[in-house]
Amino acid sequence: MTNRRALGVTGAVIALSLTLSSCGLVRDLTSSEGEEEPAAPEETTAQVTAEDVELPFVRQGRMFVEGGNDVAVETTVKALENDGEYLMLDFSREILEFINGDDVSYAGAPLRLVDPVSGEVLLPITDEGHGEPYGSYFIEGSDLVPIHEQLPAPIRRYFPAPSENAEFLTLTGLTAGHVPGVPVTYVDEFTPLPEPDVHDYVDPETWVIEQDLPEDEIVYPETPPEPGLDTTGFVQSMESFVDGATASTTRAGDEEVIALHADGMFEFDESDPTDAAVDTIREAAQSLRENLGEDVAITVVGHTDGKGADGYNQTLSEERAEAVRALLEEELGADFTLTTEGRGAEELLAEEGGDDDEEARARNRRVEFSYEVPMADNGTEGGGGLDTATRHVGPPAPYFEELDPFTTVAHEDLDLNVYPMVRDGAYLFQMVGFQNSTLTDLEADLEGDEASLPGSPQQYTEGTMGGFRLEEPGTGVIRYVIRIRAGEGEYEDFADEILTLSPGEEYLALAVFPAPGPEVGEMTLYAGAFGEIPGVPVQ
Known part of the structure; x- marks a missing residue:
């Protein structure tokens, strides 16, 4: 003011x-x-x-x-x-x-x-x-x-x-x-x-x-x-961002997004997951079990960097999202509703074209899990999931x-x-x-x-x-x-x-x-x- x-x-x-x-x-x-x-x-x-x-x-x-x-x-x-x-x-x-x-x-x-x-x-x-x-x-x-x-x-x-x-x-x-x-x-x-x-x-x-x-x-x-x-305009929420070697997690209010770094899951320009992707998906599945109850809708979203044609990026992001969904479904079973989207290079997290262009593009290549968590459900317990996705809530x-x-x-x-x-x-x-x-x-x-x-x-x-x-x-x-x-x-x-x-x-x-x-x-x-x-x- x-x-x-x-x-x-x-x-x-x-x-x-x-x-x-x-x-x-x-x-x-x-x-x-x-x-x-x-x-x-x-x-x-x-x-x-x-x-x-x-x-x-x-x-x-x-x-x-x-x-x-x-x-x-x-x-x-x-x-x-x-x-x-x-x-x-x-x-x-x-x-x-x-x-x-x-x-x-x-x-x-x-x-x-x-x-x-x-x-x-x-x-x-x-x-x-x-x-x-x-x-x-x-x-x-x-x-x-x-x-x-x-x-x-x-x-x-x-x-x-x-x-x-x-x-x-x-x-x-x-x-x-x-x-x-x-x-x-x-x-x-x-x-x-x-x-x-x-x-x-x-x-x-x-x-x-x-x-x-x-x-x-x-x-x-x-x-x-x-x-x-x-008074809705006078109520806001805090958005957190926690980043690790294989994944990052963003949370604001009841919205949570786990982003898996695609470079550790896919070869260059490929949509078939690597062997390492299986371990990452297993950890992500454990985090989702800890963070959510049953019968929750999860949207799997693929993203690419800004390099390449729009049509190619869109197709690649869709194929990667679908491949991750298939692996995730194997881990989670039928307790969750999974849908997929591809957004190509529409939602870049890091600005490309600077001195850190290589790192920025790697940041933008990702597959996300997006879902809602009730505001009252804040803490998680357990182990075996992603370090970045565990919510630690004390009094x-x-x-x-x-x-x-x-x-x-x-x-x-x-x-x-x-x-x-x-x-x-x-x-x-x-x-x-x-x-x-x-x-x-x-x-x-x-x-x-x-x-x-x-x-x-x-x-x-x-x-x-x-x-x-x-x-x-x-x-x-x-x-x-x-x-x-x-x-x-x-x-x-x-x-x-x-x-x-x-x-x-x-x-x-x-x-x-x-x-x-x-x-x-x-x-x-x-x-x-x-x-x-x-x-x-x-x-």
Whole structure:
């Protein structure tokens, strides 16, 4: 969201941002020297219900301010209520430092609530009439509010209720990073708002301060959403991409696609499977048994690279899909409905014609299994299937407070503080801190040859932190940054954008990945231009 700053007799006004800030991260679950290891997060959270967790959660951090000085902000999460149709998030924001500048805007990741088990992403609901979010306002329909440095301002925002009855949700937003374990309270009616008093202090017509501001808190009016709104546009899903030597798996919401790399299954320009293809199909069949119930429709789709005539590619893709279907049917029996399609070179994953043309073309030559999985059916168990196709889902992570960096690496004049990863439901949340080591403002340059593997799907390597990826030790399986499906064919990385950095201060950022198995205790992080960082702990 782009916000504006206006000046008045109060000194300044600024947008009532939809974002939160944080420099507190997560409680350090690693033991001190000589102490016993604590229980694993799965064991801890299994014994905790939402009623056992007390709010508020308090976080501090630095907020990017365009047109002015970046400032420290404290955010307090006070309540998250579910009335069966909407979620109401009640929090307060206090700007801890004075903002300079006349034309001010905030930038960064939007406020989101995430169900880390299902992968559902919830956004604040906006009013179709004026485009501003339901909840707190100073002048209805406007995003401008007075700046009250060092005075908490309560804010309410409304979201769609999640599809599943989640006890805990995860909150993310501008420099808030990862705020897991926010308990959901189920109510018949939302808690009434205290009597608004901001207009007793600041005239909404003239922006003149009528009397001294209170010392404890100032309350804004709000507009809650009326019942029955269509909120489908404010519900998104996380898309994961896990890549291995023989196959990759993509999942978004209830849609899953396993892609077998055709070069390991077919000779050049041939449609008869090789002997190695039989082993790959057997592993894929085991994965399908684990991921699905019986009587599920699976579409087998053949793809080629962009080289060659369209007609030839179409025929080859159809023949390969049919050959794989026949092998798969032998393995699965009659419990699944299998159909085939050939799409030739219509849906290229990697861009061809560049320096990595050979790898890109190999990426595009593939045979896919496409099917639907119920949202509630998230985890899989068993063995013998494809490493990339196993879904690892644990319970939501509890709320933590602070965490020390695991290591610090440098690229030119920029330091990167790497924090331990936190396993939250089906995902790993990786916090990093960018720090300008010079004495002047610095534009973060994160591009570099290290940002992507040759032949990587281009949509997973774009954006400031899109080049980040994880490698699982031992298996070589690669996990890419999660993308959020915003609409048909519309995606954005679930990774924060990094803007101009002031000297000395740490700016926290978040990248989210699909989780590995529970036995994995560390991962190798490839941090774009910062290179390879082995042994980052998972907790």
